[in-house]
Amino acid sequence: MVSSSATGGYRIVTALDGEGPLPRAGQFYMIAAEQGWGGGGERPFLPRAFSVADASAVADGVRLSFLLEDVGPGTHELARLRAGNGLLLTGPLGRPFSAPAELNDSAAGAIIVGGGIGLAPLALLRRELAGGGVPERSLLGFRDREHSGGLELFRCSEVRLASEDGHAGHRGYVTDLLAVMLEGDGADTAVVYACGPPAMLEAVRGLCERRGVEAELAMESPMACGYGACFGCAMPLRSGGYMRLCVDGPVVRAADLETALVEGAGHR
Ligand SMILES: Cc1cc2nc3c(=O)[nH]c(=O)nc-3n(C[C@H](O)[C@H](O)[C@H](O)COP(=O)(O)OP(=O)(O)OC[C@H]3O[C@@H](n4cnc5c(N)ncnc54)[C@H](O)[C@@H]3O)c2cc1C
Numbered sequence: 001m002v003s004s005s006a007t008g009g010y011r012i013v014t015a016l017d018g019e020g021p022l023p024r025a026g027q028f029y030m031i032a033a034e035q036g037w038g039g040g041g042e043r044p045f046l047p048r049a050f051s052v053a054d055a056s057a058v059a060d061g062v063r064l065s066f067l068l069e070d071v072g073p074g075t076h077e078l079a080r081l082r083a084g085n086g087l088l089l090t091g092p093l094g095r096p097f098s099a100p101a102e103l104n105d106s107a108a109g110a111i112i113v114g115g116g117i118g119l120a121p122l123a124l125l126r127r128e129l130a131g132g133g134v135p136e137r138s139l140l141g142f143r144d145r146e147h148s149g150g151l152e153l154f155r156c157s158e159v160r161l162a163s164e165d166g167h168a169g170h171r172g173y174v175t176d177l178l179a180v181m182l183e184g185d186g187a188d189t190a191v192v193y194a195c196g197p198p199a200m201l202e203a204v205r206g207l208c209e210r211r212g213v214e215a216e217l218a219m220e221s222p223m224a225c226g227y228g229a230c231f232g233c234a235m236p237l238r239s240g241g242y243m244r245l246c247v248d249g250p251v252v253r254a255a256d257l258e259t260a261l262v263e264g265a266g267h268r
């Protein structure tokens with residue numbers, strides 16, 4: 001059974017997973033609506049992948065929230081869900097974000113960088129870091145008002161914003177804010193966590209590489225199964241060969257990639 005609400009140009013869908021377990025930030029679920037999925041032989045046929053944006057243990061299971069952008073038939077069906085409709089969930093799947101000390105043993109804090117709908121996994125990450133006493137600074141960027149929302153999932157007032165149309169915060173890219181932050185105090189002991197469109201992730205990857213800062217990127221690719229069986233989510237590695245993003249990711253060490261600009265890899 002779900003509840004659903006609008007947040008800017010996106011929607012938050014909340015559902016109860018009666019069995020759990022509690023997911024970690026960066027993990028995802030394969031999701032389909034119980035009704036109207038593949039009906040009449042029309043798309044969507046397969047479940048769709050969504051990062052978990054919030055999770056809490058409750059008496060009858062785990063309450064999960066997802067932030068979604070309506071971009072096609074599957075997300076359209078999910079955006080139409082209303083209170084009481086059923087949701088089919090498989091998860092949690094994939095590799096979560098690492099703790100800062102796993103990326104850099106002298107890490108003193110974290111910088112979170114989100115773009116558009118990419119803020120979803122970072123909202124849960126921010127709360128995990130805050131719960132563990134890790135100092136974090138959050139930078140979120142949006143293309144325009146229609147492609148923004150979900151800030152309430154961050155439950156934090158200390159978020160610095162950027163928008164390409166200037167409707168909120170710095171007019172420009174969120175990576176402009178990151179570039180300034182990486183020049184400042186303590187940048188060499190920070191670790192960066194990012195999720196967003198491929199062009200933003202590539203800018204984050206390049207900035208961190210040039211500054212010698214460890215980073216993890218939550219990536220997207222088309223996913224048919226979500227558990228390693230179909231190889232539809234293959235992503236090239238810097239060392240040669242491929243990973244399956246659904247089982248070896250979706251959180252990837254930036255240093256393992258030659259580029260984050262991979263064909264078919266996620267939102268604009
Ligand atoms: C690990 C993972 C986590 C994700 N988390 C979220 C999330 O938290 N919120 C959210 O809204 N979306 C998320 N996505 C993207 C989401 O799965 C796609 O938007 C969705 O599958 C599109 O399905 P559709 O039937 O609506 O559109 P489709 O008809 O399948 O696609 C419509 C258009 O959307 C784009 N698209 C297709 N597949 C993807 C994809 N995998 N990623 C991005 N764009 C795509 C393409 O431009 C395509 O032409 C995630 C994807 C992955 C792999």
Ligand code: FES
Binds near residue numbers: 222228230232234246
């Ligand atoms: S989505 Fe099937 S192997 Fe990754």
